[in-house]
Amino acid sequence: MTIYRRFRGEHFLDVNEDGKEKCVSCFLCAAACPADAIYIEGAEDARSYEERHSMDHRYAKIYQIDYGRCILCGFCVDACPTDAINHGHNFEWAVYTPGEMVKDKEYLLANKWREPDVTPNENQRHLAAKQKMGKLNIILK
Numbered sequence: 001m002t003i004y005r006r007f008r009g010e011h012f013l014d015v016n017e018d019g020k021e022k023c024v025s026c027f028l029c030a031a032a033c034p035a036d037a038i039y040i041e042g043a044e045d046a047r048s049y050e051e052r053h054s055m056d057h058r059y060a061k062i063y064q065i066d067y068g069r070c071i072l073c074g075f076c077v078d079a080c081p082t083d084a085i086n087h088g089h090n091f092e093w094a095v096y097t098p099g100e101m102v103k104d105k106e107y108l109l110a111n112k113w114r115e116p117d118v119t120p121n122e123n124q125r126h127l128a129a130k131q132k133m134g135k136l137n138i139i140l141k
Helices: 028-032 075-079 105-114 122-128
Strands: 011-013 038-044 058-066 085-087
Touching: 011 105, 028 038, 028 075, 058 105, 075 085, 105 122
Parallel strands: none
Antiparallel strands: 011 085, 038 058
């Protein structure tokens, strides 16, 4: 299936070149969401850069998006100052219960590696290995 690059599908949380999470838990995405679909709990990590999971001392301990509420408007993507959240190209969301529409941080971090034109570098391979689903079977136009 061919999909345009500008298509706004299921989100993914991005990481930097070192494999560190970009989200600094500023809550701007949640504030910008008109459907109130994003839930975040922030936390502090005082460890050194090499030891922590995020690129800043603040990180999102819990990050959830409820796709039962999300309208895929893109306001969260536009509001993010660190480009931590982006739209992917997945559009297949068939589930059996409404609770399965809530995607957590681990799912959203691993979702990046399903994109057809994304390959991990050496520092990101451990994150890409967490993705259990295969690449999306789409062609980007």
